[in-house]
Amino acid sequence: MTTPNAVWLRERTALGVLPEKVLEAIATVISDQAVAANQRLVVENTPPAGLYILLEGKLEGDRTNQTGSAWVISFLTGATINLQELLLGQTSQRTIVTLSECQFWFIPAAKFQELIDHYPEITQALSQQVAQELAQLSSQLTYEQERQTALRPYLINKAKRGIVGKSRYATRLRQQIRQADDDRKSVLIFGEPGLEKDNTATLIHFSSSYRREPMIKLNCSALQTSGADLFGRANGKPGLLEWLGEGTLLLNNIQELPPELTPKLAKLLQTGTYTPVNRPEEPAAQALNCRARIIMIGEKHLPTLERCVGHVIKVPPLRVRKADIKSQVDYYISLFCRAKGLSKPTVTPEALRQLQSYDFPGNLRELENLVERALVQSTGASQLTEEIFWSAQPNKQLFRVNLLNSHPGLRRFLRSEWWPDRINYGFTLWFFPIVIGILFFAPQQRSENFALNLFWAWWWPLILLSFPFVGRLWCSVCPFMIYGEVTQKFSLWLFPRQLKRWPRESAEKWGGWFLFGLFVLIFLWEELWHLENTAYLSACLLLLITAGAMIFSAIFERRFWCRYLCPIGGMNGLFAKLSMIELRAQQGTCSAECTTYQCYKGGAQKGEGLETGGCPVYSHPAQLEDNRDCVLCMTCLKACPHRSVELNLRPPGIELWTTHVARSYEVALLMLLFGGVFLHRLPQLEYWLGLNLDLNQFWNHLGLSLVALIIPASISLLAYGGIWLLQLGNEKLTWHIPKNRQFVELAYGYLPLVLGANLAHYLKLGLGEAGRILPVTMATFGLSGQGLFVLVAHPAVIAFLQGATLIFSAILTVILTQEIARQQVRSLIPQHLATLVLGASLWAIIVNQ
Numbered sequence: 001m002t003t004p005n006a007v008w009l010r011e012r013t014a015l016g017v018l019p020e021k022v023l024e025a026i027a028t029v030i031s032d033q034a035v036a037a038n039q040r041l042v043v044e045n046t047p048p049a050g051l052y053i054l055l056e057g058k059l060e061g062d063r064t065n066q067t068g069s070a071w072v073i074s075f076l077t078g079a080t081i082n083l084q085e086l087l088l089g090q091t092s093q094r095t096i097v098t099l100s101e102c103q104f105w106f107i108p109a110a111k112f113q114e115l116i117d118h119y120p121e122i123t124q125a126l127s128q129q130v131a132q133e134l135a136q137l138s139s140q141l142t143y144e145q146e147r148q149t150a151l152r153p154y155l156i157n158k159a160k161r162g163i164v165g166k167s168r169y170a171t172r173l174r175q176q177i178r179q180a181d182d183d184r185k186s187v188l189i190f191g192e193p194g195l196e197k198d199n200t201a202t203l204i205h206f207s208s209s210y211r212r213e214p215m216i217k218l219n220c221s222a223l224q225t226s227g228a229d230l231f232g233r234a235n236g237k238p239g240l241l242e243w244l245g246e247g248t249l250l251l252n253n254i255q256e257l258p259p260e261l262t263p264k265l266a267k268l269l270q271t272g273t274y275t276p277v278n279r280p281e282e283p284a285a286q287a288l289n290c291r292a293r294i295i296m297i298g299e300k301h302l303p304t305l306e307r308c309v310g311h312v313i314k315v316p317p318l319r320v321r322k323a324d325i326k327s328q329v330d331y332y333i334s335l336f337c338r339a340k341g342l343s344k345p346t347v348t349p350e351a352l353r354q355l356q357s358y359d360f361p362g363n364l365r366e367l368e369n370l371v372e373r374a375l376v377q378s379t380g381a382s383q384l385t386e387e388i389f390w391s392a393q394p395n396k397q398l399f400r401v402n403l404l405n406s407h408p409g410l411r412r413f414l415r416s417e418w419w420p421d422r423i424n425y426g427f428t429l430w431f432f433p434i435v436i437g438i439l440f441f442a443p444q445q446r447s448e449n450f451a452l453n454l455f456w457a458w459w460w461p462l463i464l465l466s467f468p469f470v471g472r473l474w475c476s477v478c479p480f481m482i483y484g485e486v487t488q489k490f491s492l493w494l495f496p497r498q499l500k501r502w503p504r505e506s507a508e509k510w511g512g513w514f515l516f517g518l519f520v521l522i523f524l525w526e527e528l529w530h531l532e533n534t535a536y537l538s539a540c541l542l543l544l545i546t547a548g549a550m551i552f553s554a555i556f557e558r559r560f561w562c563r564y565l566c567p568i569g570g571m572n573g574l575f576a577k578l579s580m581i582e583l584r585a586q587q588g589t590c591s592a593e594c595t596t597y598q599c600y601k602g603g604a605q606k607g608e609g610l611e612t613g614g615c616p617v618y619s620h621p622a623q624l625e626d627n628r629d630c631v632l633c634m635t636c637l638k639a640c641p642h643r644s645v646e647l648n649l650r651p652p653g654i655e656l657w658t659t660h661v662a663r664s665y666e667v668a669l670l671m672l673l674f675g676g677v678f679l680h681r682l683p684q685l686e687y688w689l690g691l692n693l694d695l696n697q698f699w700n701h702l703g704l705s706l707v708a709l710i711i712p713a714s715i716s717l718l719a720y721g722g723i724w725l726l727q728l729g730n731e732k733l734t735w736h737i738p739k740n741r742q743f744v745e746l747a748y749g750y751l752p753l754v755l756g757a758n759l760a761h762y763l764k765l766g767l768g769e770a771g772r773i774l775p776v777t778m779a780t781f782g783l784s785g786q787g788l789f790v791l792v793a794h795p796a797v798i799a800f801l802q803g804a805t806l807i808f809s810a811i812l813t814v815i816l817t818q819e820i821a822r823q824q825v826r827s828l829i830p831q832h833l834a835t836l837v838l839g840a841s842l843w844a845i846i847v848n849q
């Protein structure tokens with residue numbers, strides 16, 4: 001009677017060709033054996049342990065020291081493992097690994113040899129089958145050898161590395177790779193140079209289920225325009241696609257693909273078929289199916305091919321992956337030190353911040369070279385300092401010196417309670433109402449009112465003189481906003497509520513024009529009602545601005561008035577562009593290490609960062625492109641736990657020709673401030689123009705005031721029109737005005753002259769009256785100041801300084817205009833002539849008065 005095991009062997013295995021008695025004999029010696037998943041069942045080139053018959057589970061075999069599909073095999077239920085080796089006395093041909101838990105029948109090698117010796121039928125019955133398998137394997141090996149010869153010059157054996165880093169960009173890239181390796185759809189990978197896009201493609205292939213198939217890399221610039229090397233020739237030499245089989249084709253620098261091949265490649269991607277190249281006299285070849293997967297990499301968008309591929313992956317540049325720089329540096333250091341047998345040094349936080357502040361135009365390749373050079377230069381050092389990474393200097397840091405690093409005492413002061421809180425609430429808060437009271441109740445002339453003298457003869461010259469040095473620093477101690485903050489806190493205490501969020505879009509659009517309108521009214525009020533010599537009207541001006549700050553602080557959160565609506569703040573922001581200092585942050589450090597944005601939003605103490613309410617004007621230091629929206633309150637410096645904030649010494653006004661964005665309302669304010677100088681010198685302007693108007697008549701006074709305000713804008717617009725007329729008048733000129741250099745951009749070139757003109761005007765008050773502060777103070781309280789110390793300049797000295805200021809400002813205006821325009825001097829002659837005309841006019845009404 002036939003046993004069930006013998007029946008199973010006859011029906012399910014290659015041993016079924018044996019006689020019944022042999023199968024019964026085999027069935028009596030088999031034993032059950034279980035092997036866990038991911039275990040080596042057989043190791044190539046070793047004597048077989050015995051005959052395995054697979055009952056259940058999954059196996060895979062291959063040769064580890066060779067590549068090619070001839071040796072790759074998967075086993076099904078009933079497979080006999082080591083049968084050929086035991087019959088022929090060979091060592092194992094493949095390494096066989098269990099992919100899942102497997103159940104076997106097992107016959108030890110010695111027992112199976114006894115069966116062979118006792119039953120010659122085994123050798124006789126199976127020898128023909130083994131011979132056929134050997135012949136088939138020999139044919140496969142011959143084909144595989146030819147295939148390897150054809151593919152070897154282009155083979156990629158493994159991926160260099162995985163995706164290093166934990167940023168959201170690195171995580172998303174890993175997810176895209178996993179999505180792409182799940183199927184066989186074509187892939188387009190693009191990104192900037194140096195991003196190791198070929199490694200990304202390699203990760204897709206070697207992560208897929210076809211990782212044992214070959215992967216080749218072809219440079220598109222080296223492909224034949226006929227495509228014969230890729231598609232093969234009809235009735236001739238096969239192409240690489242045919243040799244590749246189910247492998248992966250990587251086309252490098254797809255943007256350099258010959259135009260003749262673009263439609264053929266698009267057809268291949270869309271239909272999965274290609275046509276071998278044939279000679280013109282031959283009939284068209286039959287299209288062949290492509291079993292290979294196509295991956296393309298390039299450095300830019302390729303709309304023609306993007307529509308044909310299944311996956312599009314954009315590899316993010318290193319400059320947006322600043323959070324990964326630390327991991328990348330550690331990885332490269334580990335690679336180099338392991339290869340050279342060196343001890344691994346650490347990277348100082350300062351060096352890491354410097355690396356994170358650099359944009360790395362060469363991306364990962366540049367970073368790797370930089371780290372390797374640093375390690376070579378510092379062989380044996382335990383730390384890599386910022387001096388070692390000497391080339392990692394961002395363009396935005398060129399010509400900058402961080403004053404907080406060079407002067408630690410300054411850093412301590414700016415982070416202390418003294419700046420600006422104790423100054424504001426310990427002095428400004430109570431001194432300002434004293435000034436207002438004196439303006440209202442003391443004598444009304446500037447010669448007898450020290451508060452009026454302080455405002456017009458001290459504050460105005462000093463604030464104008466300070467702009468090139470400290471920018472918008474005054475806004476940190478400005479009394480208008482101190483009372484705005486007090487109002488905000490007091491109103492919240494009385495009526496607890498949620499303050500309104502800023503209407504940013506509307507404020508950005510109309511806020512500048514609102515403060516421009518306020519400045520027009522202030523100028524006219526100042527001139528028509530003689531505010532310079534009328535104390536109570538000056539007090540009213542100060543109170544009106546303070547009232548605006550208080551009202552808007554009670555409605556909106558933080559300093560909405562300061563950011564968008566304050567006329568003095570608008571002027572300060574405009575002139576702060578010329579400052580030689582700037583507050584910025586290391587963008588790399590902010591994007592790599594900061595997740596709380598305490599400098600912007602505010603928050604509790606964290607590490608070095610102190611508890612703050614956040615930036616009062618909602619400006620993130622890492623996003624500042626100019627000085628307009630920074631009041632130097634140093635809240636961000638106090639809040640930052642990463643030492644990212646910098647107070648840089650820089651070339652004055654450098655932002656105007658680098659990162660600056662022109663705004664029409666700022667240009668309007670600039671021209672208004674320019675016209676204000678002519679307005680302040682209205683009698684001199686009337687005399688210079690030869691007019692004979694009675695300025696005691698209101699309407700005459702108002703009309704001439706409006707004319708004075710528009711003089712600079714009119715001359716500037718005429719000059720800009722002259723530039724265009726010169727260009728249109730000579731079509732052969734090689735110089736021209738770029739389309740992006742409009743009037744609102746070139747007009748910023750006048751900024752030094754505007755500041756210089758205002759300073760020259762107020763120098764007379766500053767040098768002629770500021771030194772009389774002691775007798776004026778005594779006169780304020782009805783006392784005699786005779787004999788007190790007085791320090792005033794001679795009129796000739798004042799005139800000399802006014803003239804020097806105008807000349808120096810005019811020269812700077814010409815230089816700045818050239819830097820902004822980036823054009824030849826002759827193309828800007830009309831604007832330079834306008835500068836000379838305006839400068840001469842100012843000289844006539846200020847110096848030669």
